[in-house]
Amino acid sequence: MNKSILSLKLKEYREQRGITQEELAELLDVSDKSISKWELGNGYPSKKNMMKISALLDVSLEVLMIEEQNEDSRLKRSFKYTLISYFIIFALTLLIRGVKEGNRYEDILSKELSEIIKIVIIEFGQNIYISIVPALIIGLVFYFYIIPRQQID
Known part of the structure; x- marks a missing residue:
């Protein structure tokens, strides 16, 4: 243990x-x-x-009990910030690529639904990993630097 x-x-x-x-x-x-x-x-x-x-x-009993919960709370908060950061970075990545390559899918609405779903899945798969590293860095910054400083203040 x-x-x-x-x-x-x-x-x-x-x-x-x-x-x-x-x-x-x-x-x-x-x-x-x-x-x-x-x-x-x-x-x-x-x-x-x-x-x-x-x-x-x-x-105080509260101090003994709360200190046990602080580490768990810190990890949960850090994970939450990592997840939020990931989705924000992912959405921005898709938006920027969409603007940059805007004419690539001009006629997408004229295609069949199955083909549209296939395009969305392919685009999603190609862009999903781009956001992982920056989001993890943000989560680690929160875990090791920002959250402990908030607890001190």
């Missing part, structure tokens, strides 16, 4: 208070292996223990 925000913060708050794993385990009436497991991200404390940890380490 990967280290979670909670596991990293639990250790940080415990060390800030100068409490060892053994001392915290004794205060919570659990084994020191449980504390170690929580700090390694291999498990989570029960709700009852979360409330005790909150009181013992003088950290």
Whole structure:
């Protein structure tokens, strides 16, 4: 299991208070292996223990819980910006190519529906990949730079 925000913060708050794993385990009436497991991200404390940890380490329960959700929220927001960027860039690409090559399909409405669909699918397929790289760059900028700065402010 990967280290979670909670596991990293639990250790940080415990060390800030100068409490060892053994001392915290004794205060919570659990084994020191449980504390170690929580700090390694291999498990989570029960709700009852979360409330005790909150009181013992003088950290609000909301902070312990919200920090766990922040990373997930950051990833979702970044993905949303990546997707929006992709569609905007894709639409602009089609628009620019349409203006540039406007006379290419002047008589498209006189063709059969199946032929029109075939042309649209081919055009779509030829232009779909152009937008991926810039959209991914925009998403990464949001994930690593913009969203963390918003959280600080």
